[in-house]
Amino acid sequence: MAWSSFTPFSAAAGGALIGLAATILWLGLGRIAGISGVIGGLVGAARGDVSWRLAFLVGLLAVGVGAALLAPDTVASSSLRGPAIMLVAGVVVGFGARLGNGCTAGHGVCGLSRGSLRSLVATLTFMATGIATASLVRAVFGGAL
Amino acid sequence: MSTTSTEPTEPAVTRAATLVALVAGLVFGFGLVLSGMTQQTKVLGFLDVVSGAWDPSLAFVMVGAIGVHGLLRRVIAARPRWSRRPLFASTYQQPARANVDKRLVVGAAIFGVGWGLAGVCPGPALVSSVALAPSLALFAVGLAVGFVVYRATLGRSP
Numbered sequence: 645m646a647w648s649s650f651t652p653f654s655a656a657a658g659g660a661l662i663g664l665a666a667t668i669l670w671l672g673l674g675r676i677a678g679i680s681g682v683i684g685g686l687v688g689a690a691r692g693d694v695s696w697r698l699a700f701l702v703g704l705l706a707v708g709v710g711a712a713l714l715a716p717d718t719v720a721s722s723s724l725r726g727p728a729i730m731l732v733a734g735v736v737v738g739f740g741a742r743l744g745n746g747c748t749a750g751h752g753v754c755g756l757s758r759g760s761l762r763s764l765v766a767t768l769t770f771m772a773t774g775i776a777t778a779s780l781v782r783a784v785f786g787g788a789l
Numbered sequence: 790m791s792t793t794s795t796e797p798t799e800p801a802v803t804r805a806a807t808l809v810a811l812v813a814g815l816v817f818g819f820g821l822v823l824s825g826m827t828q829q830t831k832v833l834g835f836l837d838v839v840s841g842a843w844d845p846s847l848a849f850v851m852v853g854a855i856g857v858h859g860l861l862r863r864v865i866a867a868r869p870r871w872s873r874r875p876l877f878a879s880t881y882q883q884p885a886r887a888n889v890d891k892r893l894v895v896g897a898a899i900f901g902v903g904w905g906l907a908g909v910c911p912g913p914a915l916v917s918s919v920a921l922a923p924s925l926a927l928f929a930v931g932l933a934v935g936f937v938v939y940r941a942t943l944g945r946s947p
Contacts, residue, residue: 649830649831649834649844649846650844650845650846651825651831651846652845652846652849653849654823654824654825655824655825655846655847655848655849655850655853656849656850656852656853657823657824657853658819658820658821658822658823658824658825658826658850658853659820659824659849659850659851659852659853659854659855659856659857660820660853660854660856660857661816661817661819661820661823661824661853662816662817662820662821662824662850662853662854662858663820663853663854663855663856663857663858663859663861664816664820664857664858664861665813665814665816665817665820666813666817666854666858667857667858667861667862667865668809668812668813668816669809669810669813670862670865670875670881671861671865671872671875671876672806672809672810672813672875672876672877672878673806673809673810673875673877673878674874674875674878674879674880674881674882675875675878675882676882676884677813677817679910679911679912679915680911680936683911683915683936684911684936684939686936687936687937687940688940688944695807695810696806696807696809696810697810699807699808699810699811699814700810700811700813700814700817701814701915702811702814703810703811703812703813703814703815703816703817703818704814704815704817704818704821704912704915704916705818705915705916705918705919706814706815706818707814707815707818707819707821707822707916708818708915708916708917708918708919708920709919709920711822711827711916711920712919712920715822716920718822718823718825718827718828719822719827719828719916719917719920719922722922722924723829723922723923723924723925724829724830724833724908725829725906725907725908725924726924727923727924727927729906729907730907730924730925730927730928730931731927731928731930731931732906732931733903733904733906733907733928733931734903734907734914734927734928734929734930734931734932734933734934734935735903735931735932735934735935735938736899736900736902736903736906736931736935737900737903737904737907737910737911737914737928737931737932737935738911738931738932738933738934738935738936738938738939739899739935739936739938739939740896740897740898740899740900740901740902740903740935741896741900741911741935742896742935742936742939742940742944743892743895743896743899743900743939743943744892744893744894744895744896744897744898744899744900745884745886745892745893745896747900747910747911747912748904748910748911748912749817749910749911749912751897752851753851753854753855753858754858755884756851756855756859757854757855757858757859757862758859758862758866760884760887761887761889762884762886762887762888762889762893765889765893765894765897766893766894766896766897767897769894769897769898769901770897770898770900770901770904771901772898772901773897773898773899773900773901773902773904773905774836774901774902774904774905775836775837775838775901775905776901776905777836777901777902777904777905777906778833778836778837778905778906778908779836779837779838779839779840779905781905781906782833782837782840783839
């Protein structure tokens with residue numbers, strides 16, 4: 645285990661904020677704070693259903709700008725993967741998240757929080773394929789891809 | 790964009806609701822950055838369990854998130870007077886499906902492959918996409934393409 649990079653407290657605190665944000669969206673708008681659901685739902689959204697999705701996206705992007713200016717180490721400024729891999733992975737993630745009706749946020753946080761069996765199955769599934777892929781890529785390509 | 794969406798017609802979303810969504814996005818994004826989910830090395834270090842340098846930190850993101858949201862959702866679900874309906878919308882929009890089906894499992898499996906390949910999931914990728922990281926921006930472009938491709942293909946059938 646890599647004890648030097650083990651950061652359980654900031655991870656849990658960040659998680660708590662994510663849980664708080666999901667609660668704000670649920671209590672305020674009755675919506676589930678899944679990124680792929682909220683943002684992916686922009687594609688083909690009905691007219692009155694767009695502005696809150698855009699507002700949520702603007703919030704995320706604003707944090708990215710703030711983090712890049714104030715704490716650049718916290719957001720990736722260079723990538724461990726080449727641009728082609730990242731582009732393809734993005735398509736795969738976007739398509740898979742919509743087909744599976746959720747991603748790490750929608751299933752892994754919101755769904756598990758309400759005890760959904762579907763979300764438990766989805767979370768275990770993407771954890772398994774994520775672990776397999778990341779481990780395999782490092783074993784075969786030594787981390788550089 | 791079609792205006793003949795099958796989704797139920799929402800009443801005009803108020804300015805307050807939009808503001809609440811903005812706040813939720815800000816808090817969510819800040820949580821992602823603080824948690825380490827926006828760092829590719831941390832995500833890959835978490836997923837790569839056999840490297841000998843496994844970093845289990847990100848498991849604590851789930852602990853924190855589910856701890857807070859699970860508890861607060863329970864309070865809301867008990868429907869005290871102030872939470873009978875959402876503060877700025879007419880209904881809570883609970884996912885309708887309850888059964889585990891092929892779409893769910895296949896979709897989650899595909900999602901995991903992309904996640905393990907890139908070391909970022911949608912939220913962190915969007916946050917990082919504006920941080921002068923061309924590859925992350927490319928991932929975000931791919932994400933949008935994936936959303937559109939799904940909508941144009943399998944997303945049409947029920």
